[in-house]
Amino acid sequence: MATDPIPAITLNQGGVIPQLGFGVFKVDPAVTQQTVEAALAAGYRHIDTATGYNNESEVGAALKAAGLPREQVWVTTKLRNDHHAAGDVRGAMERSLMMLGLDYVDLYLIHWPMPKLGLYVATWQQLEQFKAEGLARNVGVANFQVAHLEALAERSGLVPALDQVELHPLFQQRELRSYLDRHGIAVEAWGPLGQGRFALDGLPAIADAARAHGKTPAQVILRWHLQSGFIVIPKAVDPAHMADNIAIFDFTLTPAEMAAIDALDTGQRLSADPDEVN
Numbered sequence: 001m002a003t004d005p006i007p008a009i010t011l012n013q014g015g016v017i018p019q020l021g022f023g024v025f026k027v028d029p030a031v032t033q034q035t036v037e038a039a040l041a042a043g044y045r046h047i048d049t050a051t052g053y054n055n056e057s058e059v060g061a062a063l064k065a066a067g068l069p070r071e072q073v074w075v076t077t078k079l080r081n082d083h084h085a086a087g088d089v090r091g092a093m094e095r096s097l098m099m100l101g102l103d104y105v106d107l108y109l110i111h112w113p114m115p116k117l118g119l120y121v122a123t124w125q126q127l128e129q130f131k132a133e134g135l136a137r138n139v140g141v142a143n144f145q146v147a148h149l150e151a152l153a154e155r156s157g158l159v160p161a162l163d164q165v166e167l168h169p170l171f172q173q174r175e176l177r178s179y180l181d182r183h184g185i186a187v188e189a190w191g192p193l194g195q196g197r198f199a200l201d202g203l204p205a206i207a208d209a210a211r212a213h214g215k216t217p218a219q220v221i222l223r224w225h226l227q228s229g230f231i232v233i234p235k236a237v238d239p240a241h242m243a244d245n246i247a248i249f250d251f252t253l254t255p256a257e258m259a260a261i262d263a264l265d266t267g268q269r270l271s272a273d274p275d276e277v278n
């Protein structure tokens, strides 16, 4: 099936990341290879995994089986929380590359700051090194709040390429986004569809736009992310969802529809608070 080209965003470290990716959190390792192969066949060119998802080697097997030129697929993985401990960060990065069967990843992220450990600045300095060595073409963070980003800025010259955070119509991260915009850090939305924590068709602003454009509520939400400038990585094991989520480049939400979805922000997270994950 032909799909429209996926737009890309140029990151502050030079990487050009497809704005729509495919997330594999909670994709059972037993079906990860076939799921990622199906996603690549459907046209996705950006896969978001993590050591903590226990499916890096299956993602690697799918990449190998698909046989696409390496530079045509963006691969992100993340440092698992228990690998912040000094000395283990390099081992974790090397094991990820081995599992993925790659010489480099396009993006390596600190998965959570784990603030009580007090190690994320030291970990970041290791990631700077990985970038210098070419093990990761771009490095960034996930679940970092303003205070964590300020601590990095004080002790490192390298600005994260992006911050991957919980972000969806009910939790829009306005304060954090304002900081990220001012510092040239791209915004990447995890849980972009709310992780099943709210009914996608239960919000009139979304249901009305879906009806107006002949699209599903999920497509409207993903389109809102794109038009807001976010990088977005929905997860979909169901082939119908997978196809739905990439068919979002042939319509545009009006300013009024965007404003109505902007107005859904509750300011309340639906998932974990990064300061409490330790």
Ligand code: NDP
Residues within 6 Å of the ligand: 022, 023, 024, 025, 026, 048, 049, 111, 142, 143, 164, 165, 189, 190, 191, 192, 193, 194, 195, 196, 200, 216, 218, 219, 233, 234, 235, 236, 237, 238, 239, 240, 241, 242, 244, 245
């Ligand atoms: P999502 O918001 O992407 O929601 C996934 C759920 O939505 C699944 O149940 C999926 O069903 C369903 N779904 C997908 N597409 C549709 C559709 N078109 N219509 C209806 N339902 C749909 O949640 P995730 O938590 O998976 O977030 C996305 C990605 O973000 C993750 O996979 C991971 O890569 C990343 N992430 C990062 C985190 C971090 O700490 N950095 C934390 C959490 C996620 P089904 O699978 O059955 O198709």
